[in-house]
Amino acid sequence: MKKVLKVVAWLLGIVLLIVAGVAAWINFAPAPTYDPPTIPELKVEVTPERVAQGAKIASMQCVICHTGSDGKLSGQILKDSPKAFGKFHSANITKHPDRGIGKWTDGEIYYFLRTSVRKDGRFATPAMPKFPKAADEDLYSVIAWLRSDDQRLEPSERGSHPQELTFLAKALMKFVFRPYPFPTEPIPLPDTANAVELGRYLATGLYGCYDCHSADFATNNALEPEKSVGFFGGGNPMLDMEGNVMPSANITPDPETGIGSWTEEQFVQTVKHGRRPDGTSIRYPMLPHTPLTDGEVKAIYAYLRTVPPVKNKVERPAFD
Ligand code: HEC
Ligand code: HEC
Known part of the structure; x- marks a missing residue:
């Protein structure tokens, strides 16, 4: 019996040592490095x-x-x-x-x-x-x-x-975190004559609206944004500058919990100038996207109309 206990104690000790070793390695080794990548030949003409x-x-x-x-x-x-x-x-x-x-x-x-x-x-x-x-x-x-x-x-x-x-x-x-693969094909600009396509690009490809406005950064899918959990359904628990939680809003077309009842003009006012339809101001980390043209914001609006509505009432701090 004593012998068995001794063996168990040894095994436990070894396991603990391994755990401590891995923990120390995680804690003290520098941030992960990958093999130096093959950097593309590129000379951007400055126009x-x-x-x-x-x-x-x-x-x-x-x-x-x-x-x-x-x-x-x-x-x-x-x-x-x-x-x-x-x-x-x-x-x-x-x-x-x-x-x-x-x-x-x-x-x-x-x-x-x-x-x-x-x-x-x-x-x-x-x-x-x-x-x-x-x-x-x-x-x-x-x-x-x-x-x-x-x-x-x-x-x-x-x-x-x-x-x-x-x-x-x-x-x-x-x-867990891994670099994204370097694209193997050229990525063209969207067709600006197609509002939904342009809006989709701006909201999921360039300005990361979906990134903040889906359920959580941890469950977002950067390579296939539409597969993100709660796509545009809000509730992502972000922090304001004081460290308080300021969850993102549901901006799917759901009429009760999203922005299904908002007009295009109300949407433009909110996204460009930070003024919500009831006269209150949007709060950090949502920033007014003033440099966007009205056409670009309207394209995002048109695209968001095509996103599946998500029923998700986000509890947000009261507006004053
Ligand atoms: C949400 C905050 C945030 C935004 C937005 C952001 N960055 Fe960064 N950036 C960081 C942080 C944090 C680091 C340092 C990361 C590290 O060293 O681990 C960084 C690092 C970098 C580096 C590497 C510099 C070095 O010496 O290694 C470059 C280049 C860079 N950012 C460019 C940009 C450009 C260009 C944009 C806009 C297209 C941008 N960043 C937007 C937070 C941000
Ligand atoms: C850095 C994260 C972040 C980014 C990027 C972001 N938002 Fe937001 N957005 C938020 C948060 C958080 C709120 C809620 C703010 C509040 O309650 O005052 C919000 C609120 C809104 C609202 C108001 C909805 C309501 O019910 O009050 C709209 C509309 C909106 N965002 C659209 C957009 C669009 C379009 C983009 C991309 C161009 C975008 N957001 C990018 C975080 C973000």
Whole structure:
């Protein structure tokens, strides 16, 4: 009997050691790296049209996270990082050769925006969005803008702060989060004459409306957005700047719990200017998408009308 106990004790000890070893490895090893990828040969021609389109995309998709205390895109702590994940810090993406991305090639930036993998294989934290569905041309525009003479991109000396991740975030990055595959086919711009197609692209490919407006980031499907749980049905528990939960709204055509009864004009006012039909203002993290044209917002409205209605009453903090 004593012998059996001894063996059990040994086995338990070994198991505990392995568990402790794995835990230490997760905790202390650096963020996961992959084999250095094959970076595509790419030289983006910088044209005024591309710079303008890139500036428009960046104003809604990059600036909010990357603006630093010096007013340049030098990086900052993201105050609304989920507590379970730790503290995310965005990076210096100014033209500084070492502290920013001045030395990155167009191909490296392009590959990173698609996959979140850098040329040396280092994988970015999930706070940095990936753009697996954006049209090639729109990403070229972002790159052209990053090369432009926008003052906010002038070299900043500020060094990028390392991420401060919890054990959970580190474990997820090791075992769950994976880079998206680099597209094997060109991704064309949508047909702008087809409102539903344009709206679908803007809401699921470029501006990530579905990302915030489906049930949870954890169950979103970036490669096939329509397969995300509760697609556009709201309730994604996001945080405001004070760390309080501000769930996203149901924007499916369900007449009671979604926006089925909203007119096109009410939708445009809300999305572009942040004014809801009852006169209240939308709250962070939903930001007014002012740079979108009325035509683009109407296209999103037309597309959302084609999305299956989801019956989901989202309990939101009262408006004042
Ligand atoms: C929700 C916040 C957020 C948004 C929006 C965002 N980023 Fe980031 N970005 C981050 C974070 C956080 C990191 C650091 C990730 C890491 O190192 O793990 C990062 C890293 C980067 C890097 C890598 C820099 C380096 O030195 O390794 C580049 C390039 C970049 N972002 C460009 C962009 C561009 C261009 C856009 C807009 C199209 C954008 N980001 C939008 C949060 C964001
Ligand atoms: C960063 C996350 C995020 C993104 C991106 C986002 N939204 Fe929102 N949205 C929210 C949240 C959170 C609310 C709820 C805000 C509130 O209760 O004040 C909201 C509210 C709304 C509302 C108001 C609905 C209502 O019942 O009050 C509409 C309409 C809307 N979003 C449409 C869009 C569209 C269209 C896009 C893409 C162009 C978009 N959102 C992108 C998070 C987001």
